Amino acid sequence: MGEPETGTKAETAWPTSPRAFLGIDPGVFVLAGATLAFSLAVQVVARFVPEYLNRLGASAETIGLYASFVLLCRTVYPYLAGGDRRRVPGGFGRLNRLDELADRLDHLHDGLGERVRVAVADAVTPHRLLVAVGVLSASGTLLWLVAPQIGDVFPVPAWVAVAVGTGLVLLWGTHGPGLHVGLGDVTTSDPPDVASDSTTAVLTGTTTLRLLGFLGLLAPTTLLFASVAVYLSAFQVLAAVTGAVGFTAVGAFAVLGRGVSRPGLPTASREFPTFDTLRGSLSALNDELWTVLAGNTAVTFAEGMVHVFLIVVVTEYHAVGVTVAGTELPPVAFFGLLVAVETVAGLGAVVAGTRIAAWADPRTVIAGAVLSAALFPLLLIGAPSHPAVLAILFALFGVRFAGVPARAALFDELVEGDGADRVVESCRLTRNLAAVPGGVVGGLLYGIAPEVAFGTATLVGLFGAYQFLQFVRLGREAE
Helix, strand or coil: CCCCCCCCCCCCCCCCCHHHHHCCCHHHHHHHHHHHHHHHHHHHHHCCHHHHHHHCCCCHHHHHHHHHHHHHHHHHHHHCCCCCCCCCCCCCHHHHHHHHHHHHHHHHCCCHHHHHHHHHHHHCCHHHHHHHHHHHHHHHHHHHHHHHHHCCCCCCCHHHHHHHHHHHHCHHHHCCHHHHCCHHHHCCCCCCCCCCCCHHHHHHHHHHHHHHHHHHHHHHHHHHHHHCCCHHHHHHHHHHHHHHHHHHHHHHHHHHHHHCCCCCCCCCCCCCCCHHHHHHHHHCCCHHHHHHHHHHHHHHHHHHHHHHHHHHHHHHHHCCCEEECCEEECHHHHHHHHHHHHHHHHHHHHHHHHHHHHHCCHHHHHHHHHHHHHHHHHHHHHCCCCHHHHHHHHHHHHHHHHHHHHHHHHHHHHCCCCCHHHHHHHHHHHHHHHHCCHHHHHHHHHHHCHHHHHHHHHHHHHHHHHHHHHHHHHHHHHC
């Protein structure tokens, strides 16, 4: 959470001409647009949540714990309620235990279980369930909104309300409308200039579109923080607007979503691999795959250590603002501009990286992108507090997006043969679980000194970059 996600293979194409746009059903277009708008709005808000926690009195250790909580949710949510999903899509397959209850009731009274089964199935339709999850997810923004006042009513710290709200919001993309309505609902069947079976190409197109949407929502957010002097008040306005977008998307899904939620769409729910399954899958990895796994894990861990503290570093450590068109922007609004610079650089990097990968080794693009991400923490913490310098560094950080599509597709493209899906799933789960403590480690080190946290993150990131360079070397030796 916090930066545009790459999406899935379900989002494989986009309209390529005005005629294609005109051919889209208006209801589907509105529904998909509202759903995507809420997803992107949440990602924008996520960049400002750490400073919200900071202003609410949370310590560095607490902010790091929050980061690990988010990583844990994003890792575990797709595995919640896995299993047989034939009756109730949306990630709640364990409702099929209703069958067991019905069988027991049949023993008490012949036919009673079947009547209960039919009644519940009629009441809890997939569409209604998705609407309910959507309402629950959008309600998470309300907890963000009332967090400063939550302590007046309940004996809980404000940061707990923020964390619970985030946990609810994240349900949107794994169990709610965000999973079942996406870019694929407003697209054509063939993306331009790329092969439809190329995972990297699919992720490149999705990354580009999400970066554009993210950038569009970031502009009014920056203006908001430039206009409202009190940070807590500005964030509450942002949370309220995001909540309004979310509830609008839920309403659109309730009215228009019956014909859009398709049973063939990929679902987030998966079977959680056992320890023996993980061990067996990992033991079968060759040197090349082990190198990719180690590099991916190290880079993800390093990003988890510091990503949540970027806004705090800009607003407190550097405490630098900027004057634009005669208007003086406070540090938090300047951070919004820096994120915009990062996003624009990311857009350029994705386009350039795709072109470079077309005539050069894609592994080189990945290694270069990872190296830029690894060096960024140390460069940021050691840089002079000057707006131009920080802008250049955030542009460097945006270069990492050049390798995001290829990194996301690496396991798919390298693992072949029987059981490939199981091995890929085990690699991804191992990487994500290993990265979860990154936030806690970063928070503990940041509590000692920001330089310690960001310097350590660079060391971990450089180890990951080294692993990717080894990956490049192994690939060249195999040619």
